[in-house]
Amino acid sequence: MQIQAVGLSHHYRGAEASALLELSHTFEEGTLTVVSGPSGSGKSTLLYLLALMLTPSLGSIRWGDQDVQALEDTERSELRAKHVGFVFQDAVLDLSSSALDNVTEAGWLAGMTRVESETKASELLEKFGIGAKARFRPGEVSGGQAQRIALCRALVKSPSIIFADEPTGNLDSDSADVVWRALEDAATEEGATVIVATHDKQRTKRMPNQLRLVS
Amino acid sequence: MNSGHPRPGYFFVDAIHRLRSPLVPTVVAVFVAFAGTLSIFATTGVAIASQQRTIDLINSAEGRLITISDPQGDAGLSERSITAIKSISGVDWVLGVSPAHDFVNSALPGGTSVPVRNFFGDLPAPISTGHPGVLGPGQALAGPGVARKLGLADGVGAIENRTEKAVIVGSFSASSPLTSLNSGVIMRPNSDTGARLLRFWVSVEDVAQLQPVAAAVSKALVVEKPGGIQIKLSPDLARLSGDVVTGLRQDAALTITGLLFAVAVLIGALQFGRVASTAKDIGRRRALGASRSVIVAQVLINAGLTGLIGAIAGVLVGLVLSVVIAGQLPGFGFSAAVAVLMVLASLIGAIAPAIRAARLDPVRILRVP
Numbered sequence: 001m002q003i004q005a006v007g008l009s010h011h012y013r014g015a016e017a018s019a020l021l022e023l024s025h026t027f028e029e030g031t032l033t034v035v036s037g038p039s040g041s042g043k044s045t046l047l048y049l050l051a052l053m054l055t056p057s058l059g060s061i062r063w064g065d066q067d068v069q070a071l072e073d074t075e076r077s078e079l080r081a082k083h084v085g086f087v088f089q090d091a092v093l094d095l096s097s098s099a100l101d102n103v104t105e106a107g108w109l110a111g112m113t114r115v116e117s118e119t120k121a122s123e124l125l126e127k128f129g130i131g132a133k134a135r136f137r138p139g140e141v142s143g144g145q146a147q148r149i150a151l152c153r154a155l156v157k158s159p160s161i162i163f164a165d166e167p168t169g170n171l172d173s174d175s176a177d178v179v180w181r182a183l184e185d186a187a188t189e190e191g192a193t194v195i196v197a198t199h200d201k202q203r204t205k206r207m208p209n210q211l212r213l214v215s
Numbered sequence: 216m217n218s219g220h221p222r223p224g225y226f227f228v229d230a231i232h233r234l235r236s237p238l239v240p241t242v243v244a245v246f247v248a249f250a251g252t253l254s255i256f257a258t259t260g261v262a263i264a265s266q267q268r269t270i271d272l273i274n275s276a277e278g279r280l281i282t283i284s285d286p287q288g289d290a291g292l293s294e295r296s297i298t299a300i301k302s303i304s305g306v307d308w309v310l311g312v313s314p315a316h317d318f319v320n321s322a323l324p325g326g327t328s329v330p331v332r333n334f335f336g337d338l339p340a341p342i343s344t345g346h347p348g349v350l351g352p353g354q355a356l357a358g359p360g361v362a363r364k365l366g367l368a369d370g371v372g373a374i375e376n377r378t379e380k381a382v383i384v385g386s387f388s389a390s391s392p393l394t395s396l397n398s399g400v401i402m403r404p405n406s407d408t409g410a411r412l413l414r415f416w417v418s419v420e421d422v423a424q425l426q427p428v429a430a431a432v433s434k435a436l437v438v439e440k441p442g443g444i445q446i447k448l449s450p451d452l453a454r455l456s457g458d459v460v461t462g463l464r465q466d467a468a469l470t471i472t473g474l475l476f477a478v479a480v481l482i483g484a485l486q487f488g489r490v491a492s493t494a495k496d497i498g499r500r501r502a503l504g505a506s507r508s509v510i511v512a513q514v515l516i517n518a519g520l521t522g523l524i525g526a527i528a529g530v531l532v533g534l535v536l537s538v539v540i541a542g543q544l545p546g547f548g549f550s551a552a553v554a555v556l557m558v559l560a561s562l563i564g565a566i567a568p569a570i571r572a573a574r575l576d577p578v579r580i581l582r583v584p
Contacts, residue, residue, distance in 0.1 A: 081504020096236035111218030
């Protein structure tokens with residue numbers, strides 16, 4: 001699904017400066033776009049705006065043919081549940097649930113049945129080499145494994161849009177490779193629109209689609 | 216394509232999971248509902264049980280009785296009154312007796328005489344008899360020891376006076392309020408027509424109906440001289456019953472309202488704490504696509520479930536407590552109402568925390584500084 005930002009600005013309440021100022025960009029379907037820039041340039045803000053978790057102060061957002069920035073919370077949540085997979089910097093897992101349950105929950109919230117969601121979650125955990133840890137809780141696995149669980153959670157509902165906010169910021173090189181490869185595959189093989197905010201200049205040099213933000 | 220709406224099964228499994236995690240607020244919330252329910256039972260429940268026992272005593276046979284008598288014996292109180300009164304709504308039983316006549320054992324003409332009364336209507340519950348079936352005309356039952364007094368060795372036999380004959384076919388024993396009949400014989404008359412009654416008793420089904428039934432009985436009497444009739448009942452008992460019920464309702468309403476309010480406030484405070492301690496979880500679910508209404512539902516389901524568990528435990532222990540303290544159960548309706556009200560109080564207490572949870576900003580929660 002194509003995502004289009006037009007004149008997008010956002011100003012956090014109480015902040016002195018705008019977090020994002022008049023950004024216009026089109027994120028094409030089936031591509032991975034790297035959003036880079038120094039700290040405070042608005043990378044995360046852009047992701048949250050595009051993921052409909054924030055409402056822009058100015059500008060508009062289109063998902064495909066649909067204007068989405070002015071939708072009510074219920075409709076925004078529904079779109080997010082149906083279409084969006086999100087990978088956060090620190091995984092953000094439910095520490096009291098198993099890896100399998102963490103992944104399954106995203107499928108449930110999207111409207112999948114328990115069986116569908118669990119089956120897909122198990123397949124993904126196997127694919128990313130953590131099938132043996134399916135019954136482990138996040139506190140019982142390494143940081144790299146936790147981020148893979150978060151990646152599985154983002155992929156379980158076969159999303160058409162994936163946002164990743166510094167997904168490899170806390171990972172070793174091997175784990176980071178796994179995550180990057182999975183995100184690239186989601187774009188090229190599944191046709192998802194993948195938008196990754198990152199500081200990792202070395203790894204993103206080779207990426208064809210870049211959006212550089214400035215402070 | 217996914218619907219974007221979680222299925223009902225998700226809420227159920229999620230609710231069970233959130234009962235276990237975090238466990239401490241769940242245990243405290245269950246305890247609050249349990250303690251609230253138990254407190255209602257320890258106060259109102261026990262009072263209801265005790266007062267129910269008082270009402271049962273008031274509602275005893277004597278409390279429900281209307282006695283109609285013809286003290287001078289000249290009012291012409293007809294046995295046809297029995298049929299008319301039987302048809303009045305709220306009447307349990309009617310028994311009438313004629314003036315007593317002395318009878319002796321037919322085989323011992325000079326023997327001891329005993330009083331024999333004709334009775335009209337069906338033999339009511341306070342009169343127990345070993346005789347099977349309905350007595351026919353001229354058949355009679357002797358009170359305790361009366362057959363021996365007449366010299367009837369087998370307890371059965373013929374008796375007579377100058378004008379009438381009867382056959383004693385068995386014995387009876389009358390309990391309150393008909394114990395006055397025990398000293399003699401009661402006999403189904405050879406003919407009902409035109410008989411005059413000395414007294415009859417009307418028992419109502421509920422003491423609360425005593426006054427209206429008494430008024431209806433007074434109108435239904437078939438009597439030649441209404442001024443010669445005396446009607447006695449126990450209006451004080453009926454009034455007392457009403458006072459007990461009314462007083463109980465007022466006291467119970469006040470106590471239960473106070474306790475439910477306290478439970479709602481405590482559950483609300485607990486749920487606010489739970490929302491604060493699980494803010495990151497809530498933010499995560501919002502980011503995954505949970506709408507505000509899903510978050511509200513999850514908080515309310517959690518509060519309702521903890522309230523229900525506490526209420527059920529409280530009702531079970533409360534029932535035992537009522538039996539131990541008051542010797543009586545307060546009734547299914549009361550127990551069910553307390554449980555339902557406790558769940559409602561838990562839900563009401565959780566409304567504000569649920570709205571607070573739904574309004575949490577997921578971006579503020581999930582952003583890494």
